[in-house]
Amino acid sequence: MELTVWGIITALIVGLIVGALGRLVVPGRQNMPMWLHMLIGVGAALLGTVLARAVGIATETEGIDWGELLVQVVLAAIAVALVAGVGRRRSVTYR
16 A cells, blocks of 8 residues: 555545544534544544454445444544543533
8 A cells, every 4th residue: 555645635534524423423412622533533544444454344445445434433433432531520510
């Protein structure tokens, strides 16, 4: 696999979409900034691609690889839930 400028741009765009989908999958309100969801999405997209290829789910196809995308969204949802849960436990409210 060759690393090109367009490949990096495509990975970033897919990461942003995966981060948004991960946010939608997690129920409830996440008190996180949008840039953190994007960062989680990019990380989940990269890790999901590596994991899907290691397991044998990802294949070189024309168009969208739905199995790889599913792995990426699941990883993003797990990461969003973990980060939102950690942030929720740290917050202190005063009355």
